[in-house]
Amino acid sequence: MSQTATMAGSAPATSGEVVEARGPRPKPFFTPRKIVIYSVLFFFSLYYLFPLYVMVVTSLKTMPEIRFGNIFALPQAPNFDAWVKAWSSACTGLNCQGLSPGFWNSVKITIPSTIVSIFIAAVNGYALINWRFKGSEIFFAILIFGSFIPYQVMLYPLVMITREMKIFGTLQAVILIHTVFGMPILTLLFRNYFASLPQELFKAARVDGAGFWRIFFEIMLPMSLPIFVVALILQITGIWNDFLFGVVFAGTQNAPMTVQLNNIVNSAQGTPEYNVNMAATVLTGLVPLAVYFISGKWFVRGIAAGAVKG
Amino acid sequence: MADTAAPMEAGIETVDRPGLLQRLFFHNLPAKIAALPMVATVLVVFVGCTIWTVYYSFTNSKLLPTGKFVGFDQYERLFATSRWNVSVWNLVLYGSMSLVFTLVIGFLLAVLIDQKIRFESAFRTIMLYPFALSFIVTGLVWQWIMNPTLGLQGTLRNLGWTNFSFDWIANPRMVLFAMLIAGLWHGTGFCMVLMLAGLRGVDDEVWKAARVDGIPTWRTYISIVIPMMRGVLITAIVILGSGVVRLYDLVVALTNGGPGISSEVPAKYVFNYMFSGGNIGQGLAAATMMLLTVLIIMVPWAYLEFGGKGKRT
Amino acid sequence: MQHSVSIKDLSLNFGNVKVLEHLNLDIAQGEFIVLLGPSGCGKSTLLNCIAGLLEVSDGQIFIGGKNVTWLEPKDRGIGMVFQSYALYPQMSVERNLSFGLRVSGMPKDEIARRVARAAEILQIQPLLNRKPANLSGGQRQRVAIGRALVRDVDVFLFDEPLSNLDAKLRSDLRVEIKRLHQRLKNTMIYVTHDQIEALTLADRIAIMKNGVIQQLADPHTIYNKPTNLYVAGFIGSPSMNFINGAVDGGTFTAADGTKIPVGAYDFVASPAGSLKAVLGVRPEHILLGDAAQGMPFITAAEIEIVEPMGSETLAWTKVAGVPVTFRCSSDIPLAVGDKVNVGFDIARGSLFNAETENRL
Numbered sequence: 001m002s003q004t005a006t007m008a009g010s011a012p013a014t015s016g017e018v019v020e021a022r023g024p025r026p027k028p029f030f031t032p033r034k035i036v037i038y039s040v041l042f043f044f045s046l047y048y049l050f051p052l053y054v055m056v057v058t059s060l061k062t063m064p065e066i067r068f069g070n071i072f073a074l075p076q077a078p079n080f081d082a083w084v085k086a087w088s089s090a091c092t093g094l095n096c097q098g099l100s101p102g103f104w105n106s107v108k109i110t111i112p113s114t115i116v117s118i119f120i121a122a123v124n125g126y127a128l129i130n131w132r133f134k135g136s137e138i139f140f141a142i143l144i145f146g147s148f149i150p151y152q153v154m155l156y157p158l159v160m161i162t163r164e165m166k167i168f169g170t171l172q173a174v175i176l177i178h179t180v181f182g183m184p185i186l187t188l189l190f191r192n193y194f195a196s197l198p199q200e201l202f203k204a205a206r207v208d209g210a211g212f213w214r215i216f217f218e219i220m221l222p223m224s225l226p227i228f229v230v231a232l233i234l235q236i237t238g239i240w241n242d243f244l245f246g247v248v249f250a251g252t253q254n255a256p257m258t259v260q261l262n263n264i265v266n267s268a269q270g271t272p273e274y275n276v277n278m279a280a281t282v283l284t285g286l287v288p289l290a291v292y293f294i295s296g297k298w299f300v301r302g303i304a305a306g307a308v309k310g
Numbered sequence: 311m312a313d314t315a316a317p318m319e320a321g322i323e324t325v326d327r328p329g330l331l332q333r334l335f336f337h338n339l340p341a342k343i344a345a346l347p348m349v350a351t352v353l354v355v356f357v358g359c360t361i362w363t364v365y366y367s368f369t370n371s372k373l374l375p376t377g378k379f380v381g382f383d384q385y386e387r388l389f390a391t392s393r394w395n396v397s398v399w400n401l402v403l404y405g406s407m408s409l410v411f412t413l414v415i416g417f418l419l420a421v422l423i424d425q426k427i428r429f430e431s432a433f434r435t436i437m438l439y440p441f442a443l444s445f446i447v448t449g450l451v452w453q454w455i456m457n458p459t460l461g462l463q464g465t466l467r468n469l470g471w472t473n474f475s476f477d478w479i480a481n482p483r484m485v486l487f488a489m490l491i492a493g494l495w496h497g498t499g500f501c502m503v504l505m506l507a508g509l510r511g512v513d514d515e516v517w518k519a520a521r522v523d524g525i526p527t528w529r530t531y532i533s534i535v536i537p538m539m540r541g542v543l544i545t546a547i548v549i550l551g552s553g554v555v556r557l558y559d560l561v562v563a564l565t566n567g568g569p570g571i572s573s574e575v576p577a578k579y580v581f582n583y584m585f586s587g588g589n590i591g592q593g594l595a596a597a598t599m600m601l602l603t604v605l606i607i608m609v610p611w612a613y614l615e616f617g618g619k620g621k622r623t
Numbered sequence: 624m625q626h627s628v629s630i631k632d633l634s635l636n637f638g639n640v641k642v643l644e645h646l647n648l649d650i651a652q653g654e655f656i657v658l659l660g661p662s663g664c665g666k667s668t669l670l671n672c673i674a675g676l677l678e679v680s681d682g683q684i685f686i687g688g689k690n691v692t693w694l695e696p697k698d699r700g701i702g703m704v705f706q707s708y709a710l711y712p713q714m715s716v717e718r719n720l721s722f723g724l725r726v727s728g729m730p731k732d733e734i735a736r737r738v739a740r741a742a743e744i745l746q747i748q749p750l751l752n753r754k755p756a757n758l759s760g761g762q763r764q765r766v767a768i769g770r771a772l773v774r775d776v777d778v779f780l781f782d783e784p785l786s787n788l789d790a791k792l793r794s795d796l797r798v799e800i801k802r803l804h805q806r807l808k809n810t811m812i813y814v815t816h817d818q819i820e821a822l823t824l825a826d827r828i829a830i831m832k833n834g835v836i837q838q839l840a841d842p843h844t845i846y847n848k849p850t851n852l853y854v855a856g857f858i859g860s861p862s863m864n865f866i867n868g869a870v871d872g873g874t875f876t877a878a879d880g881t882k883i884p885v886g887a888y889d890f891v892a893s894p895a896g897s898l899k900a901v902l903g904v905r906p907e908h909i910l911l912g913d914a915a916q917g918m919p920f921i922t923a924a925e926i927e928i929v930e931p932m933g934s935e936t937l938a939w940t941k942v943a944g945v946p947v948t949f950r951c952s953s954d955i956p957l958a959v960g961d962k963v964n965v966g967f968d969i970a971r972g973s974l975f976n977a978e979t980e981n982r983l
Contacts, residue, residue: 020690021692021693023679
């Protein structure tokens with residue numbers, strides 16, 4: 001039998017030297033396909049990494065070194081002077097306090113906005129799945145559809161409303177606005193998550209006599225940790241990176257970091273200090289970058305979940 | 311849920327049915343109370359504010375929204391303003407280029423990442439991190455890189471390539487491409503993640519079947535995989551499209567509309583007229599035009615997605 | 624004799640995990656082979672290796688006498704049917720069937736001829752213009768078979784093709800696959816975890832466990848002369864009754880001391896001296912009452928549980944101190960607590976070495 005096989009095999013039986021196909025197919029280490037794949041990926045990686053490199057390198061240089069004009073060069077004597085200046089004494093107009101007030105404003109905006117918006121959205125999602133009432137689905141549909149309306153359309157009336165509420169130009173106004181505009185995506189997130197939990201659990205709790213809030217706090221919340229992490233990542237980066245709402249609603253006193261950064265760079269008087277500008281830019285990007293690198297896969301999950309609208 | 315059961319109960323006469331009003335208000339009362347913020351947001355913000363804006367765009371409001379009804383005057387003036395026309399034209403040009411390039415690059419990168427490569431997660435991390443940064447940061451970094459004297463152009467000239475030219479940011483005819491470089495840097499990683507999710511969602515056995523059928527890989531992508539990813543593609547187009555219409559922060563940080571008015575966009579036009587131009591009626595009319603644009607994108611999508619009833623539950 | 628498919632010393636590792644180990648299998652022209660085993664036993668992996676969808680770590684695969692170890696799936700002369708059907712969703716049935724042929728640049732009239740033939744054989748002519756989404760599960764599976772059919776190949780590979788169908792459709796399609804095989808007389812390799820499918824369809828069954836073929840034989844042999852304890856326990860529902868004990872010469876002594884004469888047993892090799900052994904008897908080979916009278920071994924037993932199954936009744940009792948199931952006609956009235964005589968013929972049973980678990 002084995003004789004037959006060898007005879008019929010692809011290798012001519014006459015020469016014992018010819019290798020017969022056996023085991024894994026021999027593959028050269030460098031195939032054209034692999035070379036193309038890796039070189040394209042490498043090229044794009046340069047495109048993505050270059051700004052980060054330039055940002056950090058520039059922020060560590062001195063101005064004379066920058067004027068010499070080599071954006072690629074590593075700093076000759078890396079120093080954090082520009083960082084210190086960007087943090088504590090860079091000027092916007094007459095105000096020379098650096099970015100630090102903006103940082104703390106952003107913290108004061110981000111923390112309460114994140115908590116409030118996530119809590120409300122979690123309750124929404126829970127009510128939409130487990131306690132449907134007449135019209136609840138319609139409200140949800142408008143909410144999702146509304147998330148596509150450009151903010152500029154609703155901006156002016158919201159200014160008037162917050163003015164009426166006497167909170168325009170305060171932290172409360174920004175927090176309210178972030179809660180409102182974060183609601184569609186977060187509600188969707190929580191609604192889909194609660195829909196994926198077994199309905200029997202909710203029914204069993206009802207039979208046991210638990211009510212709306214009791215089921216929410218004692219059954220649903222303890223099971224929702226993953227989606228809370230996703231929502232947290234989504235909101236912290238989203239709110240920290242916001243510019244428009246900060247500029248409109250916060251007032252100059254409470255301007256978040258992004259707004260102050262833009263002021264420092266784009267409306268500074270005199271010769272621009274590029275090292276300070278880049279240090280300020282790195283500083284502003286630090287929080288979302290930290291969230292991104294710490295959260296890893298969760299960040300991807302967050303934007304993927306956010307993308308599956310409807 | 312409970313509402314759908316109502317017709318069945320109707321036949322049983324002995325059941326004491328609560329009155330309609332009572333049912334409307336007290337049925338699931340805690341749920342309704344809990345949903346109040348959502349209901350208020352929907353009614354006041356998404357519906358109320360939008361209608362208010364559309365209504366007052368037909369008035370001649372200047373500093374305060376109190377003007378009298380003037381029909382389409384604001385719109386006529388809008389389209390007679392060169393700054394608006396430039397903004398719209400920029401949006402169309404930038405928007406279509408950004409959409410096409412983001413989708414193509416995002417898909418290409420996703421395909422490459424999906425080839426069972428080494429260091430997959432490192433590549434993914436590198437491609438996605440710009441998306442975690444704000445548009446302000448994105449704009450400012452690229453503004454510095456594209457700085458004609460000290461940025462990439464200056465550096466390469468100093469290094470001896472004296473006729474190298476990369477002054478797009480200061481060149482009215484090229485400034486949109488400068489925006490495109492920064493915009494793609496920020497958004498292609500996101501698109502790649504979406505596309506990768508779509509690619510990974512394709513049944514493994516379909517790939518096997520295509521291999522047994524002897525269909526080349528590129529042909530499998532074009533004839534089988536892309537049509538199967540229709541849902542992801544439409545989602546990506548809708549998200550990217552509505553993002554383009556909103557484009558604001560990036561322009562403020564990168565060029566602030568310049569040089570001149572050559573990189574103005576509608577969102578910035580609205581903002582300037584409302585909050586610094588003191589011409590609210592004009593700003594509202596421009597905002598209404600933005601709304602119209604989004605509706606033109608959204609309505610066909612909503613119709614495709616939700617029109618066929620029972621497709622989704 | 625020319626083998627249709629021949630697997631020589633095939634091994635496959637994923638990293639350190641050995642999925643298939645030094646596997647040999649020769650399949651004759653026109654034979655219907657079923658690879659049977661629990662999930663994770665390597666049966667689907669083996670099929671994917673034959674198809675060329677997985678690269679082997681060592682060994683060779685011959686199809687039609689040709690060494691195909693390094694060939695692409697399309698060049699191996701195989702057609703494959705998948706569990707999830709793997710139809711191209713946006714193409715009509717007709718295009719699904721013809722896509723591979725069109726890509727390979729076959730003349731139009733030849734494509735049309737092959738599609739028509741496949742559609743006729745599978746009786747899917749009325750469906751040709753429909754999209755897969757508008758087909759029922761059974762219809763989809765026919766189209767998937769059709770896609771293999773149009774390739775006009777000698778070897779068909781089926782990867783759990785009926786697992787996604789409901790019980791009724793599954794038995795209908797099972798018959799159709801058998802009819803198809805009788806008509807086409809192709810070599811077919813069929814992977815399943817369903818022993819009914821294996822027993823009804825196969826010319827020979829290969830029972831696999833942990834990447835190793837435990838027994839390769841025709842269904843009758845597999846069922847009646849299982850080569851080891853694993854095969855004996857895997858095949859048959861309800862499964863075989865096992866009694867632990869020891870065999871010494873012509874007698875099997877159960878753990879509780881019950882002696883069962885095994886002189887009539889057809890030993891593979893007569894064990895020398897006393898040996899720990901396991902005696903296996905299929906439930907339908909245990910007879911009851913008068914029928915048990917002629918049996919070499921009879922004992923009194925008390926009925927503990929009765930499960931009427933319609934055409935027959937399953938009853939639980941104890942023999943030699945061990946719970947034992949037996950099957951009898953539903954005409955026999957049985958009640959819990961009944962004292963009955965049960966007996967069986969050791970010639971129809973199986974004896975296994977308790978240590979090696981191999982058939983004695």
